[in-house]
Structure formats: C-alpha cells, structure tokens
Amino acid sequence: MSAHDLLVAPFSYEFMRRGLLSAMLLGVSGGLLGCVLVLRRLALMGDALSHSLLPGVAAAWLLFGTSTVALFFGGLIAGLLTALGSALLSRMTRVKEDAAFGSLFIVFFGAGVALISKLPTRLNLADFLFGNVLGVSASDLGLALAVSGCTAAVFVIFHRSILLETFDPVFHRATGGRGGLVHMGFLTLTVLNLVAAMQTMGVVLALGLFLLPAVTAYLWCDRFTSMLLLSVGLALLGSVVGILVSFHAGLASGAAIVLCLGFMFVVSALFSPRHGAVGALWRGGSR
Amino acid sequence: MAPQAQNILLFRDATVRYGRLTALRAITLEIPCGSSTAILGRNGAGKSTLLRAVLGWQRLTSGEIRIGDAHPQHARPRLAYVPQRHAIDWDFPITVRGVVEQGRYPSLGLFQRMGHADREKIEGALEELGITDLAARQIRMLSGGQQQRVFLARALAQGGDIFLLDEPFAGLDLFGSEELTHILRNWEAQGRTVLAAVHDPEIARRCFTRGVLLDTGLVAAGPIADVLSPANIDRAYRHGQCVHDRRARPAAAADLPR
Structure with missing residues (x-):
C-alpha cells in the first residue's frame, strides 16, 4: 500500500472529509477546554456530564427527528439540568456534590438508553454511544465550526480571567473578577462542545478528545499557554491519525481517536523526562 | 497626632450572619494604616470572614466597613490579597514570573497588553523579594519560604498599599517563618499596612505590632502585647481549646521541594 493510499485516498470520500474536519475543529476547542478540566480537577465531572446528554438528545430525536438544532438543544438542556440539579442537591441536602452528580448522571444515562430503545429501529444505540463518522452531516459540521470558533475566541479574549479562575479563584x-460567571460560562462551553462532538465521538467517548490531549500536555508543560497550545496540537494529531486508523481498520471513529490519544498519554506518563514515571524511578523517588 | 481619615480601616457594627450562624458580631474597630496587625482567634472566630469583608466580597449583614473614605469595593486598587498556601495547586503549569504577572491583570483591560510600567512593577516586585533568579522556575521547584515570597511579590506587583494575608504562616517550616517575619517587619517599617489572619499567638507576638482578637465578637484590639494578655486569651479561646495547641507540623524536610 502506497503512502497515497494510506494517507490521501481515504479523504476522496466526502464523509471522511467531513468526519476529519469535524474531529479537528472539536479537537481545537476540546484541547483548550480539557486543560481547564484537568487543572481544576473536573475530569470526572466532565465524564458524567457527557453521559447525561443522552436523554436530551434521544428525546429531541423522538420529537423532532434528526434536526441538528433540536439534537443540540436537547443535549444542552439535559447537560445543564444535570449540572444545575447536582449543584442544588448538594446545597439543599446533605448529599455532597460528587455523589449528587454521580447519581443524577447515571439516572439521566439510564433514561437515555431507555428512550433510544424506543426509537425507530434504524438507529443504532452504539452510534450514539461511540460515534459514527458516517453520520456527520453538513449541518453537524456547521455546528462544530460555530462551537469551536466560539470556544477559541473565548479563550483568546478571556485568557487572563480563565488563568486566574483556574489557578487561584479566591484571588480572582x-x-x-466574576468567578461565578467564568465558571458557568465554562460549563456551558463544555456542554456545547460535548454535544457538537457527539456525532463523531459518541457521548461516552467525546470527553476523550478533551481530556487526553490536555492531560498529556500537562505531563510536558510548565507554562499555562504552552500547555494550551500543545494540547490543541495533540488533539489535532490524534484526530487525523484516529480517523485514518478508523478507516483502514474499520473501527468506530470515536474509539480510534481515543486509542490514538490514549497511546500518546501512556507514552508521556511513562517517559516524560520531568513528570513521567520512568524518570521518577530513575531519580529514585516518587516524584 | 490622630491619623487622617484616608489612613484608617474603620469597622462600624460590622456583622456577618450565615443563616442562623453568626460569623462576625457587631465589630466596631479602627485599624490605623502603616502598621502590621494580626487578626487572632480560635477556628471559627471570624478571622477569614473579617478578611473577606475587607476585600469586599463578603457582604455584611449589617454595619459598615470603610477604607479611608471608601467602601471596600471602591478601595480595591489599594488592596492586595495573599491566599493560604493550601489553596494553591503547586503542580500548576506556571512559573514564578507567571504568578507575579497576575498581579497586573486586574488593572489591564480585556485587550490591553502589558506595558512598560507593568513590566517595571513586576521586575521591581521580583527584585524586592529576591526571587529574580527563580523567575523561570515552576512553582513546585521552590522551598516553602520561596513559595510564600512569590505570592507576596504578586501582591506587591498589584501596586496596593494594604496587604491582606490569610494564614501566611500556616504550613511554613521554621526557616520559612523567620524569612516571612523578616519581610513583614520590613514592610511595616516602609509604612505598608499588613493585615493577617494568624492562628498562633506566639508568632503574632514576634511578627506584628498590633492585634485584633476575635471570638466572633471583638475581644480586644490594640498593641499586640496588651491584646494577648492572659485574661484576653482566656476569654477568646475559652471554648475548650488550648492556646498552645500547635497542630502537629510536618517535619521541615516535608516543606522542601520534592
């Protein structure tokens, strides 16, 4: 197989070009958001949030069919309900925030799976959960472009506020500084990106495109801006390689991208000279 | 000579309630600027609440606080805040210079880049605290005392004249504490105002000239030696807590960079 067959030929198909573009666009915004998730220790919450989108998306599908706008708002509403609901629960009962979030998202996820089993049969639960690059429509791509553009613009304009709120919210x-506003804006952006990433990545795997590049970059960088840039670069690389692997090996696109990014993460966790495990063992300490 | 109004932190009947819990009860007090004041009291006595109220982001339930002639929210450019050590993620990807630069952020517009004057303030702060050589280091790669100096430098770079420190001695080893005492005494000599929540009366005695002793209400205020009289201490800490309750400290080595 020539290099042309390997790298270029797959993109003679329109669905491949769309899938690639969508993954790369969301790689840019996901790479940025992921850094904040990692540094604020919100990684698990992001994971829960992504699962909780499912019933919103399924309900929208039942009511309005495949309209991108309807799916988008369905997911957005479900995600925000989970975030706000768990915040309220933890404030008004003795249940702590992690347990509140964990309980709500699993109920939402269950409701989503139940709803999907009631959907017209052509739909595949697996596509919802793990993504299908074939399913990226032109309007999905438009959504990805809008969401990615918004996220990147917010990070450029509010770079300092985001750094302060992430590093030292009390000082902010x-x-x-408007800490609450930054935090809410950040949650909203996360949900928007998760919804937009759902077609290519699936609700279960979407967070991988956000988290893995960021946590990999965290193992290499000692400056916030360089972490952001490296994270975006890794997300782009992982998207391209992942989409190609998914084409040649016949894998679900979301799974292929997550595996590529996961490989980079494992290698970095082991071999990053300053923050990796092997280096730490070599120096003869835990870290 | 009585200090001018511009140079007084004034509390008049300042009260903070969270639901049924009273965190700060009818505090009436004047703190002259240009001195260093320790805010003392047992846990839950209202030290942090008082600091937060001065910073303007804890609303008073009743009463008022004036800084000079201004409400705390309007006096913000004069205030500089140093957080507790344990509130900081020391693994954060940021360098010493990166933290000190944050001191300039509040005075920069959304699209405004840092100018010459900002750079000068940052260099000046690094220089004054003797951490210019460490500027490119990630903040984990410092000793406890050096880490504390980074955040003092950020406060300096803000350009205010009133410094609010939340438990600055917590988690510092002996050497770090000596360093900090030295710096704060110098600041006072230069006419800067320092207001710090302090857990340990012994440290307060060594480092500060004035004290405010709280037990949600005001127990005593004035020169530190008078404030920390045995009778006052007994009143402020009477809730079954021992004054010399020094919580087990990690060994000095634990404070060095890992």
Missing part, C-alpha cells in the same frame, strides 16, 4: 474574586 478578590480583585473584582
């Missing part, structure tokens, strides 16, 4: 507030 003490100097007149």
